Amino acid sequence: MSSRRQMLDRIRRALDGGAGPGGASPAAAVSRAYAHEHGDRTPAETTDLLVETLEQYKAAVHRAAPGKVPHVVARLVAEAGSGRVVVPTGLPEHVLGLVGCEVEHERPGLTAGDLDTCGSVITSCALAIAETGTIVLDAGPGQGSRKLTLVPDHHICIVRAEQIVGSVPQALARLSPARPLTWISGPSASSDIELNRVEGVHGPRRLDVVVVDRG
Amino acid sequence: MTGTHLGMPAFPEAAREAVGNSTLRANLRHATRTIREKRALAVTELDDWAALREAGKQIKDHTLRHLDTYLLQLEEAVTAAGGTVHWAQDAAEANRIVTDLVRATGETEVVKVKSMATQEIGLNEHLAAEGITAYETDLAELIVQLADDRPSHILVPAIHRNRGEIRDIFRERMGDWGRPAPEGLSDIPAELAEAARLHLREKFLRAKVGVSGANFMVAETGTLVVVESEGNGRMCLTLPETLISVVGIEKVVPTWQDLEVFLQTLPRSSTAERMNPYTSMWTGTTDGDGPRDFHLVLLDNGRTAVLADEVGRQALRCIRCSACLNVCPVYERAGGHAYGSVYPGPIGAILTPQLRGTASEVDASLPYASTLCGACYDVCPVAIDIPEVLVHLREQVADQGGHRVEKAVLGAAAWAFDHPAVLATAQRAASLTRALHPSRLPGPGRAWTDSRDLPQLPDKPFRDWWKRHHEGKEDAQ
Ligand code: SF4
Numbered sequence: 084m085s086s087r088r089q090m091l092d093r094i095r096r097a098l099d100g101g102a103g104p105g106g107a108s109p110a111a112a113v114s115r116a117y118a119h120e121h122g123d124r125t126p127a128e129t130t131d132l133l134v135e136t137l138e139q140y141k142a143a144v145h146r147a148a149p150g151k152v153p154h155v156v157a158r159l160v161a162e163a164g165s166g167r168v169v170v171p172t173g174l175p176e177h178v179l180g181l182v183g184c185e186v187e188h189e190r191p192g193l194t195a196g197d198l199d200t201c202g203s204v205i206t207s208c209a210l211a212i213a214e215t216g217t218i219v220l221d222a223g224p225g226q227g228s229r230k231l232t233l234v235p236d237h238h239i240c241i242v243r244a245e246q247i248v249g250s251v252p253q254a255l256a257r258l259s260p261a262r263p264l265t266w267i268s269g270p271s272a273s274s275d276i277e278l279n280r281v282e283g284v285h286g287p288r289r290l291d292v293v294v295v296d297r298g
Numbered sequence: 299m300t301g302t303h304l305g306m307p308a309f310p311e312a313a314r315e316a317v318g319n320s321t322l323r324a325n326l327r328h329a330t331r332t333i334r335e336k337r338a339l340a341v342t343e344l345d346d347w348a349a350l351r352e353a354g355k356q357i358k359d360h361t362l363r364h365l366d367t368y369l370l371q372l373e374e375a376v377t378a379a380g381g382t383v384h385w386a387q388d389a390a391e392a393n394r395i396v397t398d399l400v401r402a403t404g405e406t407e408v409v410k411v412k413s414m415a416t417q418e419i420g421l422n423e424h425l426a427a428e429g430i431t432a433y434e435t436d437l438a439e440l441i442v443q444l445a446d447d448r449p450s451h452i453l454v455p456a457i458h459r460n461r462g463e464i465r466d467i468f469r470e471r472m473g474d475w476g477r478p479a480p481e482g483l484s485d486i487p488a489e490l491a492e493a494a495r496l497h498l499r500e501k502f503l504r505a506k507v508g509v510s511g512a513n514f515m516v517a518e519t520g521t522l523v524v525v526e527s528e529g530n531g532r533m534c535l536t537l538p539e540t541l542i543s544v545v546g547i548e549k550v551v552p553t554w555q556d557l558e559v560f561l562q563t564l565p566r567s568s569t570a571e572r573m574n575p576y577t578s579m580w581t582g583t584t585d586g587d588g589p590r591d592f593h594l595v596l597l598d599n600g601r602t603a604v605l606a607d608e609v610g611r612q613a614l615r616c617i618r619c620s621a622c623l624n625v626c627p628v629y630e631r632a633g634g635h636a637y638g639s640v641y642p643g644p645i646g647a648i649l650t651p652q653l654r655g656t657a658s659e660v661d662a663s664l665p666y667a668s669t670l671c672g673a674c675y676d677v678c679p680v681a682i683d684i685p686e687v688l689v690h691l692r693e694q695v696a697d698q699g700g701h702r703v704e705k706a707v708l709g710a711a712a713w714a715f716d717h718p719a720v721l722a723t724a725q726r727a728a729s730l731t732r733a734l735h736p737s738r739l740p741g742p743g744r745a746w747t748d749s750r751d752l753p754q755l756p757d758k759p760f761r762d763w764w765k766r767h768h769e770g771k772e773d774a775q
Contacts, residue, residue, distance in 0.1 A: 087385040090547070090598050094366045097606035112360035117349035117559070136572065191586060195503050195537050215573035228587040229536040229578075233529065251573075252558040260519035260554050261379075263584050266577035271529035273437045273491060281491040284437055285498065286529030286576060 120250040121214055126297075129213045130244050134294060136216030140269030141282055142290040149298040156205060156239060157181035159291045163237045165202025169193075171227025174207060178241065189227050198234035204287075205239045206232055209264075210246045211292075212254045216269065218242065218292065219254060221262040229263055238287040240267075244297045325458055326633055330624040336570035337621055337677070343572070344562065353559045355681040358615035361517075361552055362605060368517040368550045369596065375520025379582020381592040386544075388599050389419035395595050396421060396509065396542055397428050403540050405430075405506045411524065411534040412436040413511025414618060415544050415597055417640040418653075421509070432509065433475070433501050435530035437494050444471040458633065461485040472497050498530065508538035508589065512545045513617065514560060515594075518553050521581045522594070525564060525574050535578050541589040546597050548614040560617060563679035567619035600653035609690040613649045615680040622674035622684060628667055637664065644674035648687040656695050665691035 084092075124132065134144045147155045160168055160182050169187045170179060179186055187193075187201060198204075207225035208218045218240050220226045225241075232238050248254050258264060271286035282288060341347050361368055373383045386392035400408055408425070410416065410432050422432040422443075434443040441447075441459055445467045459467070465485040472479045477497045483489060510531065514523040522543060524531045535541060551557070565574045583592050605611050623629050623643030637643065638660040639650040647664045656662040665688045674684040 085385070086387045086391060090385050090387060090602065091366050091369070093598070093602035094605060097602050098363065098365070113353055113356045115353055117346040117353055121344060199499070199503060217573045222584070222587055229532065233532050233536060251561050255554060255558045260516065260521045260579065260581055263587055264579040265532065266573070267575065268571070268573035269575050271527065272575050273528045281487050284491050284495055284528040284530065285533055
């Protein structure tokens with residue numbers, strides 16, 4: 084008998100001959116009395132909260148009017164001292180208009196080793212969560228494959244105000260499980276050495292979030 | 299379970315040794331207190347914590363009640379998304395499956411992200427015997443691996459090492475495993491982390507095979523979730539061509555929506571953060587993004603036996619947050635190694651004897667390694683009644699009798715009661731956590747001043763916090 088068969092049999096025996104009463108419907112079995120969002124906020128307040136929670140987890144936040152995004156991006160690249168930046172397909176070209184260094188576009192065959200020589204990566208995101216200070220990337224337009232935002236040491240992420248949701252339940256309801264998702268809450272960190280938080284172990288050590296105000 | 303821990307002294311002896319080790323004791327006390335206080339604040343911020351905890355418990359109970367159905371649904375979804383599902387009845391079978399999968403790639407190295415399931419089955423040791431080197435990539439796991447140690451805490455496995463020891467381990471051992479530590483490495487945590495970054499980056503960039511566990515598997519979508527801090531998880535899950543995930547069958551949840559509960563309760567219970575730095579979710583394989591081959595190994599290894607025990611089965615709800623360790627007065631004094639298994643602390647005391655049985659002295663003694671103070675139950679985000687299971691297991695051990703077992707049991711119980719400090723801490727921990735009321739927490743300011751590295755969390759629920767923050771502004775307008 085296959086292991087699969089044996090494990091399923093053992094489970095059924097453990098449960099007294101199979102499925103419990105009522106069939107497998109989580110909708111009926113689970114009471115979801117928890118909040119859908121914590122507190123009532125206007126959209127502007129939600130944006131303020133995101134800025135606050137991002138900063139508390141050591142991301143640098145820069146608010147910008149839509150017309151000013153290219154300036155902010157160019158300044159952040161220059162400040163990081165990057166000689167080369169990499170960008171995913173689908174990122175609006177005008178965002179890069181003022182970047183002073185070489186810009187590499189993601190292409191098939193770009194290796195992690197290539198990315199290791201890029202100073203910064205610039206992307207958009209799928210959404211951001213205000214209560215937890217989280218940015219979610221789903222490999223959609225302007226976000227690139229997962230390795231793009233992992234290997235370079237500096238990530239600039241552009242969040243439009245209308246992409247901000249309040250809570251984790253609101254975020255999951257908008258995201259597609261069919262896409263590879265990366266949830267980012269501040270730069271990489273470890274507290275493994277005597278519980279001292281150290282920023283940046285393997286992911287980007289610097290995370291700049293550009294929050295674009297409603298136009 | 300793994301051979302690493304066999305031949306361990308029974309609980310009281312191991313605990314006595316640990317109490318004699320002052321580095322371990324001081325580090326543990328500092329660590330458990332720090333995390334404990336921060337966790338209480340992170341939890342207080344959500345005024346619906348009790349409802350989230352109840353929903354988490356119900357989701358897990360429901361899943362366990364229909365585990366066969368959900369595993370089949372998961373298998374179908376993972377397969378439809380391009381993954382391959384394997385079933386492993388025990389450690390030996392899981393190790394064999396992983397070994398064969400690695401062999402098929404022609405590689406002799408794998409990068410690993412911390413996983414309790416792979417520790418439980420002793421995968422690294424097995425691969426080593428087969429000529430395959432597994433590189434651990436969590437900072438703490440790297441320390442443990444370089445030092446040839448066993449981990450002592452679920453979340454902070456190197457908690458028994460201080461920074462000076464870590465520097466020495468890096469200086470002496472990194473060269474044997476790959477890129478040596480930089481010249482003149484100091485014991486500043488940021489420098490130690492930088493040394494680990496350089497040492498491991500070389501391995502990530504050339505790795506062809508990654509091995510992981512998972513925190514959650516979603517039956518309806520086939521999605522796997524890994525929650526982490528450092529980014530080594532993302533490296534292992536994204537850069538290799540082949541990914542093998544070994545996951546206990548109890549990690550399945552029915553729906554995508556269920557994640558909304560655990561992604562709120564796990565980070566707060568575990569690292570006292572609103573959200574951990576990185577969470578990866580993937581469903582099968584994606585063209586041009588991440589591994590081309592994905593294998594999921596579903597692990598039983600005693601879990602179906604736990605499921606058969608109606609009282610004990612609640613241990614399978616565990617989401618491995620480690621909150622129960624940090625409030626446990628016995629764990630704080632005895633340390634993780636005393637539990638003789640990869641699962642230390644209160645959860646280990648109920649899970650290990652059920653997974654392995656209580657034939658050995660150490661496993662028979664585990665249900666007695668507790669004062670039954672109940673602090674573990676109070677903090678558990680899935681409301682596992684650990685004292686209830688402990689009492690239940692004690693009855694089983696008592697029934698089984700035998701001289702050897704009796705001796706172990708009496709020893710463990712006497713050990714706990716012989717340490718007045720353990721009992722006192724137990725009572726204090728219980729009173730601090732029983733009611734998670736702001737007025738009964740230790741002064742929030744004080745808790746935070748010792749830990750300048752972490753940002754301050756508000757000590758009130760979001761709703762109040764928001765009000766307080768913004769009423770001022772409105773008044774001014
Ligand atoms: S038993 Fe509960 S508190 Fe302990 S690790 Fe598991 S989920 Fe966390």
